Amino acid sequence: MVSAEKLYTLESAQAVAAELGRAGFDDGIVRHGVVAYRLVYRTVDPHGRPTTASGLFVLPLSSERRLQAVSFAHGTGSHKDDSPSMSRGEFVSAPAVAHASAGAAGVAPDYLGMGKGPGPHPWMDVTSESTASLDMLRAARAFAPRTGHVLERTVQVTGFSQGASAALALGRALQAGEDRWFRLGALAPVSGAYDFGGTELPALLAGRLEPKSGVVYAAYTLVTFNRLHHLYDSPGEVFRAPYDRTVEALFDGAHTGEQLMRGTPGTLDDLLTAHGRELLAHPTGPLVAALRTTDAVCRNWIPRTPTRLYMATGDEQAVTANTAECHKALLKSGVDVPIVDLGPVDYHGSRHLGSNVAATTAIVRWFGQVRAQ
Structure with a gap:
């Protein structure tokens, strides 16, 4: 206490x-x-x-x-x-x-x-x-x-x-x-x-989630997992412009859900680079290890x-x-x-x-x- x-x-x-x-x-x-x-x-x-x-x-x-x-x-x-x-x-x-x-x-x-x-x-x-x-x-x-x-x-x-x-x-x-x-x-x-890795992310990438929810969860995954597990060196590797300059800041704990919604695009194609999508579709390295723990509950x-x-x-x-x-x-x-x-x-x-x-x-x-x- x-x-x-x-x-x-x-x-x-x-x-x-x-x-x-x-x-x-x-x-x-x-x-x-x-x-x-x-x-x-x-x-x-x-x-x-x-x-x-x-x-x-x-x-x-x-x-x-x-x-x-x-x-x-x-x-x-x-x-x-x-x-x-x-x-x-x-x-x-x-x-x-x-x-x-x-x-x-x-x-x-x-x-x-x-x-x-x-x-x-x-x-x-x-x-x-x-x-x-x-x-x-x-x-x-x-x-x-x-x-x-x-x-x-x-x-x-x-x-x-x-x-x-x-x-x-x-x-x-x-x-x-x-x-x-x-x-x-x-x-x-x-x-x-x-x-999360075996079912939720594939469903997200296949468009089986409500579209805006899929965008937000994809961004949240990449930003927060990168902080702990170093998935990318630069946001531009996984996020398309102009979101590569703004998305990480949305998850600083000071932005509201409404600001997050306004600050992200309506589709995954507008958010993710080809590498960003590939990283979620076929995780490698640190992301694989992180998802192994997440998926073991x-x-x-x-x-x-x-x-x-x-x-x-x-x-x-x-x-x-x-x-x-x-x-x-x-x-x-x-x-x-x-x-x-x-x-x-x-x-x-x-x-x-x-x-x-x-x-x-x-x-x-x-x-x-x-x-x-």
């Missing part, structure tokens, strides 16, 4: 229901008011060096002293404020609030470089997402007694989109005993790009706790073949994990975003059933 700041209190279940409703989430799962804190804590960067990160910690206003934590890993954002502890009553913070309002302790890491964390965000770096998530749990456990609560050993883990891979990585770390206190209790990732392990994979029919951003590949990999290891198809859910015209809204309600209820067993 470095610091803790009370952000807001929603005194009643009615106040929480109104807050979730404004964010577009179901208010039928609310049982308690909540209090929300921003925690800043020590962790490590992708190279193992000391750094700090932040996250949202939400507690129910109930008489229960001992609480089970639910860790929620959020989806992709570009601005530092696109993170749970920086957004109230919005898409990225609503799931943690929803779980707390149902009686759990909601723990939502912002990730490295997001929220109050220094430096750029290492997007889709599953290793640092896992360490940031685990260290956020440790910070929450250290802070909880100041609020009159104690966090139990068992943790239920969920996450959406980018956070689905982070959730699987955290679940694996907890099951492997990487923390001396916390243990995995249930696992429910939602709409992840679990097979479902491979060569068996969750020993209740696990479900959630997805939405016709997801336009994380193609559902990712979920099928994750299921296949887990089945190969020896466990037949149920896939929960949420149907053609919608949030502001997006089935991908809609899956987070629909899954939050379903997972709050399912986690409640698991806790009651």
